[in-house]
Amino acid sequence: MIADKTTHRHFIIFKPFGYLSQFASNDSKQQSKKFLGSLHDFPEGIMAIGRLDEASEGLLLLTTDGKTSAHINSQKVDKEYYAQVDGVITNEAIEQLKTGVNITVEGELYKTKPCQAFKLKSIPDLPKRAKKIRDDRHGPTSWVSITLNEGKFRQVRKMTSVVGFPTLRLVRVRVGAIYVNAMDAGDVIEVDAFGVSIV
Template sequence: MGYQYILFYKPYNVLSQFSEGSTPPTSDSASRLTLKDFVPIADVYPVGRLDRDSEGLMLLTDHGQVQHRLSNPRFAHPRTYWVQVEHRPAPPALAQLRQGVTIKGYRTRPCQVALMATDPPLPLREPPIRYRQSIPTAWLEMTLQEGKNRQVRRMTAAVGHPTLRLVRVAIAHLGLGNLEPGQWRFVTPRERQDLLQL
């Protein structure tokens, strides 16, 4: 049997691992969900991570070489996010994000950032984000070539626009497509071929 490659739409409040492992306990530990609550395939592992409070596309595989290559910062590949932020960023803030910002002594690489004209077609989040009538929100599409811990959230905060909701919609050529939160599917033969060429 060949290697397995799975695309999974991680919902909000789900750990991007198959067991709680060494994750510090919290008051809601009893209800903590992990990947094993959604994906009944043995011996596959996530390529990269999404924070518990982030949503969207994850790639799971048992192919160690692919996992290593896509997780290693030396081998850059695009990751695209839809990001809901507080207030509507002005052109200087968008330019700053594109050029890179300094976070904890690290300068992020240049990235693609676009202000979305309309809200993206996403399912409602459970629980919904906190809505405050006095603070408008906007959506950005951000494509990064790197994936440091909580990087998108730290980048938007650095330019004065805290992230309210974060959804990864693509990893390289792989996209969410018609998946709904909690759903998964195997990659197509063409997706697999392109994946192995990364």
């Protein structure tokens, strides 16, 4: 039986700290890096929908369908991040994040769009990170939720830094209606669809 060429495959993964959001590299400088391809035997033509930088963790969607990728990458789909920041974040800083702050993107000044942001009341239940964050002996930390529908390079890290609370740990916990829930670092789940309607 010949496989249906229109049948696409979709995966939800929890990208661990220290992994690049790509599957392999021919760059000799990157041979010591960790790639998504080592987490699972993914099909040919698979692509990451958006990226998380090497130090960031959490929900990453993969697909062989370019239309699905383009839709989820668009500003129609929210992405929520939990950021552990250096210091006890203030209400003033939260308000600045919500209304938009000036960051640098490709050498140009850019004002972020209004977004949802709030301080988490307790430490979120997340997988243990491969590399330990400094402990409270070096000063207090706090957690903030930031939900964006744009995705400039290292945007969340730049935003929290601008308001005076640099990010120590960054985890994407939601894309649209898809949550990391009880996934552990490195988990890979194949799904029939993402449940995100494409109009």
